[in-house]
Amino acid sequence: MGILEVKGVNKRFGGLQALGDVNLSVQEQTVHAIIGPNGAGKSTLLNCLVGKLIPDSGSVMFDNQSVLGRKPHEINQMGISRVFQTPEIFTDLTVLENMMIPCFAKRDGAFRLHALESLGHEKGIREMAETMLEEVNMLDKRNAHAGSLSRGDKRRLEMAMCLVQEPRLLLLDEPTAGMARADTNNTIDLLKEIKEKRKITMAIIEHDMHVVFSLAERITVLAQGTPLVEDTPDNIKGHPKVKEAYLGEAAH
Ligand SMILES: Nc1ncnc2c1ncn2[C@@H]1O[C@H](COP(=O)(O)OP(=O)(O)OP(=O)(O)O)[C@@H](O)[C@H]1O
């Protein structure tokens, strides 16, 4: 049994079957990549995991509990956090002010409480925010406006805002999209560090195969809303079904 078990999930948008009988099992403390061509249903699947979309049928279990029928904040409290395809940060606030937002929410009980239980004042919140910024090597940028950050740093800040919630499952939707190579490599290093230090499980959607093969231990290939193959990176490389998914008829 994986920490995340998706079984028989279907989702239609009008006449379009965006997800057709999707099964996915993500093992605890692994990085599981979901790859596939544009429109394959990757983001739709992630949206079904966090309560943004409700599947037409099927089940989604996290740690043996159903996420279906729960509101997004409840799913978040269960231990699932998500980094969006476009960074969800407050561009007119400083890095530190952004970072303090989930810390307040955490203290006030919006997220699972662990380390913060004893901290009831702003100084504690600030300390917590600064500690998290230090962990992602952004403490020196704490007074910069978030809108002025590079794309890579915006992502890094957003990840830190997720991590401070102490998720057990981190969902990442194209974490390196549009990044320069140096930022991409920094993001790979950061995710490796996070995984090692925090022992969390990650499900990552990614088009950049350099990122996928640097991080993933299992890979699921989605095409037209259906998983084609799930295997290790070594077995996925050069797999005929993967070529077919990306090249369609041209593969034959
Ligand atoms: N809210 C929606 N309403 C109608 N159709 C949608 C909606 N969201 C997604 N779709 C369609 O569902 C299909 C799957 O979309 P999805 O965004 O999940 O693909 P994706 O694999 O994430 O693609 P990309 O790699 O381009 O991000 C596409 O055909 C898309 O146009």
Ligand SMILES: [Mg+2]
């Ligand atoms: Mg997408």
